Amino acid sequence: MNAPIFILGPTGCGKSRVAVELAQLLGRAEIVSADAYQVYRAMPVLTAAPGVEEMGGIPHHLIGTMEVSENNDAATHARRAQACIAGIKARGAVPIVTGGSGLYVKFISHGISPAPPSDPELRAQLEALPPEEAVRRLQEVDPEGAAATNLLNPRYVVRNLEIVLLGGKPLSYWRNNWQPEACGPGFSLTREVPELDARIAARAAQMLEAGAIEEVAALPEALSPTAEKTLGLSLIREHLAGKTTKAELTAALALLTRQYAKRQRTWLRREPWAAPVPCTPETALKIYHSLG
Secondary structure, eight states: OOEEEEEEEOOOSHHHHHHHHHHHHHSSSSEOOOOOSTTTOTEEEEETTTOOHHHTTOOOESOOOOOOTSSSHHHHHHHHHHHHHHHHHHTEEEEEEOOOOOHHHHHEEEEEEOOOOHHHHHHHHTTTOHHHHHHHHHHHHHHHHHHHSOOOOHHHHHHHHHHHHHHHHHHHHHHHTOOOOOOOOOEEEEEOHHHHHHHHHHHHHEEEETTTHHHHSSSOOOOOOHHHHHHTTTHHHHHTTTTSOOOHHHHHHHHHHHHHHHHHHHHHOOOOTTTEOOTTTTTHHHHHHHHH
């Protein structure tokens, strides 16, 4: 079997470790990242990209391969990932896709949506709107699409409004014309929320001690739209500007990451193809045996 295996889960759950252990059990396997930000080589600490030791001798793809000035989006990343997957299969190995960036995962697992790609200029204009104005405009141009959108999430509102304005068709058109492709087996790693929250808090503190602040300070001024959205980047910039103490930064980074993990858990619950699996020291072995 060399169909892609998807190891998914919220940030901080331990999916990178499980993916490596599974690859080692399989013998011939390589890992493809579905993370939107680990692709940037200048931010390995802030993005929690696995280091050489954590990679466990397993080839990893799409980690630390882009400059922060280069833009990345789900469709572009998916095309690169599919090229990696094809190469891994050609070598007779099993591709393991791991990550928690929802749309990036979905485009790799089910194919790229035909909806128009993001337009940086229009996106900037829409993001500058007050949230209530963006909601009003989406309701005006696509009432049905607005009703199916989480209007409390500005990111979803802006992207859906952008799709309608660029494509000239309602959201339902793009959904109905997206025929998902078959994908390999998927597993969604889970942990009890208090345990995950504690892991996230510990990782936030460890990141800052490991050099995330210095990493951000060394970044160039001009970042791509994708790199600008890296989790925690704006918080560290505020700290560098003297607006927060390190203790305040640590708490804020942990809170922001917990909120992100909650959104990831919500997305994963809507993906029945990814079977929930409790994350324990034996998880990789259980997945290995389940593959037959």
